[in-house]
Amino acid sequence: DTAVSQTPKYLVTQMGNDKSIKCEQNLGHDTMYWYKQDSKKFLKIMFSYNNKELIINETVPNRFSPKSPDKAHLNLHINSLELGDSAVYFCASSPDRDRANYGYTFGSGTRLTVV
């Protein structure tokens, strides 16, 4: 029933490891996003895909690579994890890039802790 689901909900890992976070939406939306929320609760966009095409790529380290196998899935892979990557990562989706203000829906977040 969950509209935008992310896994895992919690992820604790050591510095230098590679990890992935998965996101799936069952809303039939065309556009998906990854946002990062830091310790001060500031939400900032990282990436956006529209029908498997990358349309937003903010200034994030190359260690972060999104992958969209189909329009219902957008995964985030992070290489060589660093302490500063600790944050909550939110996946979101919207009907399409032009109607994004209608029905922008967030997943419940993945709390990543790098130790």
Next chain:
Amino acid sequence: EDKVVQSPLSLVVHEGDTVTLNCSYEVTNFRSLLWYKQEKKAPTFLFMLTSSGIEKKSGRLSSILDKKELSSILNITATQTGDSAIYLCAVIPYTGTASKLTFGTGTRLQVTL
């Protein structure tokens, strides 16, 4: 670069009080302003404002946009402890990266008994 500023950063009130949260923005090709409530998990949608001067209401919450002043307010009347949350304001532009939400830093509201 688009910018959203919210004030106050945090607020503690007693149950039953009325609060007003502020949001100001600078954005190229403004399309809409959105308000979200974030408790422990995902931000949940409250309002979308596109036109100036038209109040949106949902129960004890209401919001209005002033495009001349590039700002919006969110009012909560007769606050309850369940209103305790972070309230996020975000703007979305029209063209280019039309799907990108730019968020403010949020207002942390705590309602005490």
